[in-house]
Structure formats: C-alpha cells, structure tokens
Amino acid sequence: MxxxxxxxxxxxxxxxxxxxxxxxxxxxxxxxxxxxxxxxxxxxxxxxxxxxxxxxxxxxxxxxxxxxxxxxxxxxxxxxxITTIHPTAIVSPYALLGVGTQVLAGAIVNTGAKVGNHCIVNTGTVVEHDCVLSDFVHLAPNTTIGGGVKIGCGTQIGIGSCVIQNITIGANVIIGAGSVVITDLPDNCTAVGVPAKPIKFHEVTC
Structure with a gap:
C-alpha cells in the first residue's frame, strides 16, 4: 500500500x-x-x-x-x-471525479456528474445526473442535489439541504442547513430558508 x-x-x-x-x-x-x-x-x-x-x-x-x-x-x-471513495458509496462509471475529492459513506454520484478537485461529497449525499461541481465544493451530510445543477468554486451546501434540478449556484456561496434552493443564487452570498434566499454577501475567497 x-x-x-x-x-x-x-x-x-x-x-x-x-x-x-x-x-x-x-x-x-x-x-x-x-x-x-x-x-x-x-x-x-x-x-x-x-x-x-x-x-x-x-x-x-x-x-x-x-x-x-x-x-x-x-x-x-x-x-x-488522491481521490477516495468509501466502499459503501456509489459512483457511476460515467461520472468524473477530480483529484483530492472525497466521496464518503453512503453517498451517491450519478451518471454524467462532474465533480471538481478537492470536493467533499459527505455522508449520505446524493449528486444526481449531469451535475457540475467546481473545485473545493463541500456538500455536507444528507444533502440532495437534483439533476443538471451547477455549483461554483468554494461553495458549501449545508447539512440536509436540497437543490432542485437545473439550478445554478455561484462561487463562494454558503447555503444554510436544511435550506431548499429553487432559484439560481449569485456568487459570494449566504442563503438560508425554504425557499433559500440571500441574507448577506461576503468577500471573495475562491
């Protein structure tokens, strides 16, 4: 080894x-x-x-x-x-994972998804078909990302949050725990709620 x-x-x-x-x-x-x-x-x-x-x-x-x-x-x-995939995770052979990325226990990355470098697909998370995650994204445990979603560099999706299909989330965004994202979100914001809405903007880190 x-x-x-x-x-x-x-x-x-x-x-x-x-x-x-x-x-x-x-x-x-x-x-x-x-x-x-x-x-x-x-x-x-x-x-x-x-x-x-x-x-x-x-x-x-x-x-x-x-x-x-x-x-x-x-x-x-x-x-x-290196890229690591927990034995209980499911990653489609038609998905792409970047270097340094971690797919943890019980997570699912479906067909056509593209996950960038140094991303964390945390415990029990679902990344549906044709999603595109830029580098340094963190999907906290039990988040669900619908098909065709695009997520910008350095964005963190909080625990238990959901993003419906075909949404675009900008870079350097923080989504609060338990939020439901049903509209596009701009760069450099924190968004919370059901539905998720920006509550503040912050400086660029990615």
Whole structure:
C-alpha cells in the first residue's frame, strides 16, 4: 500500500481515516495539524507541518471541511493528491471525479456528474445526473442535489439541504442547513430558508 499524509487533524479527519482504512489502498503514516493541542487522533499521532517541505510526489489528501482553507493548502503544496471513495458509496462509471475529492459513506454520484478537485461529497449525499461541481465544493451530510445543477468554486451546501434540478449556484456561496434552493443564487452570498434566499454577501475567497 502507498503511504499517505492527511492535512488536518480535526473531526473531519476521523471520517476520512475511516474511509481510507476501509478503502484499503493507502497506509496512513502522517497526520499534520498546526493546532498545538492536537497530539493524537484515533490511533495516530498528529504532527506539525514542516513549512519548508513541499511534499512533492508524496500522496496526500486534505482532511479539512472549510473550503477556503482547503484551497489555500492545495495551492501551497505539490502533493500527489488522491481521490477516495468509501466502499459503501456509489459512483457511476460515467461520472468524473477530480483529484483530492472525497466521496464518503453512503453517498451517491450519478451518471454524467462532474465533480471538481478537492470536493467533499459527505455522508449520505446524493449528486444526481449531469451535475457540475467546481473545485473545493463541500456538500455536507444528507444533502440532495437534483439533476443538471451547477455549483461554483468554494461553495458549501449545508447539512440536509436540497437543490432542485437545473439550478445554478455561484462561487463562494454558503447555503444554510436544511435550506431548499429553487432559484439560481449569485456568487459570494449566504442563503438560508425554504425557499433559500440571500441574507448577506461576503468577500471573495475562491
């Protein structure tokens, strides 16, 4: 098995460790986190990242859910970023997944979907046919994305939210938990509710 480093030692890293162990293609040898209070995670030691080490040609994956931080780490390192799919997930052979992307337990990615680099398709999420997810998107657990939806870079869809078919959601958008998106949403907004509507706008991070 190829050795792999995880960048991030928080709660999401536990989920990713479980995914990688069950997938059984990689040996987790390094978990890196700058938080001095984090020394151990499950059965693994957690180390500080050496800022002068590029990790070039080493296998790695980013175990952080924050889209902007994930983007910053991905752009700073020269890792051989890997894509991981939990054994209980279903990914159509006609779907495309980018590097660094994580498809976690019970998730479904259907025919014709295109998922960008360093995306998180979290536990129990459904990405329907012909969706296009740009890089660094995070779909929180139990979200449902209808067919033909387009989601911009760095957008996060909150837990339990639904997006109806053929909607376009801009870049750097935050959708609140339990929201229902039935109209297009512009870049750089936070939207909540049923139906989801923008409640504020924020600076560009993606």
């Amino acid at each position: 190829k050795k792999i480093a995880l960048f991030g030692g928080g709660a999401h890293a536990k989920v990713l460790i479980d995914c990688l162990e069950q997938e059984a293609r990689y040996e987790i040898t390094t978990i890196l986190d700058d938080n001095p209070s984090v020394a151990h995670l499950l059965k693994y030691d957690v180390s500080k990242r050496n800022s002068t080490h590029s990790y070039e040609n080493e296998a790695g994956i980013i175990s952080i859910t924050n889209c902007a931080i994930r983007k910053k780490i991905a752009e700073a390192l020269l890792c051989d970023f």
